[in-house]
Amino acid sequence: MQKIRHTPVAPTRTQRLASGGEIDAHRHDDHQIAYASQGTIAVTTDAGSWVAPATRALWIPAGTVHRHQAHGELDLHLVGLPVTENPLGLDRPAVLAVGPLLRELIVAYTRTPADDSAPRHRLRAVMLDQLRVSPEQPLHLPTPTGPLLRELHDILRADPADNRSLDELGRQIGASARTLSRRLRAELGLSYPRWRTQIRLHHALILLAEDTPVTTVAHRCGWSSASTFIDVFRRTFGHTPGSRTADG
Missing domain, CATH: 1.10.10.60 (Homeodomain-like)
Incomplete structure (x- = not known):
């Protein structure tokens, strides 16, 4: 039986994955947004798989066991959100449209140091506002x-x-x-x-x-x-x- 990692806090960071690279099965107590500014990211759960190129981001609700796979050289941007904060009102994984503004907000937020500064709070607030109006996309392949x-x-x-x-x-x-x-x-x-x-x-x-x-x-x-x-x-x-x- 595959061991599932439990990482309570969903990280906010940028990382690179080589084509074919994977992040093994795990879950968080937080919600998470996964966005690839380069390459295509696939997320798989028991309910199916979701694929997102650079025009899309993935919403992964708290507690969802999931794994990532990179297709093409991947620049992966991860945003963790506390379980009390759900700008999308979704309790299932979904793929969201990412326009130019939201793209730059996610990239900037995941590349700046995590601190309690006023500029970072403003950046986060605008990013969440953009997420709230991001339409869901039909990229779910149910298993x-x-x-x-x-x-x-x-x-x-x-x-x-x-x-x-x-x-x-x-x-x-x-x-x-x-x-x-x-x-x-x-x-x-x-x-x-x-x-x-x-x-x-x-x-x-x-x-x-x-x-x-x-x-x-x-x-x-x-x-x-x-x-x-x-x-x-x-x-x-x-x-x-x-x-x-x-x-x-």
């Missing part, structure tokens, strides 16, 4: 609990470009497409096409963080063309795959 959906999940994560129909995949795992569709709706609240697209987008973000060309990403993730992939990416994230910075 199924039932054995059939877990098997289907493993197949699609292993090869996001697998274009077989749900009928064909169902025959492989011994279930009808109707049964799988019903369980997806009941357990994850998603249709099969939407779930498969979420899996593909998560994989695409990781490949992009590793500087994989957009055309190659589209092919590896199952889109018929780069233009189709770019269109889906833009509709989901509000920018093209080549624009991955908070000000871009």
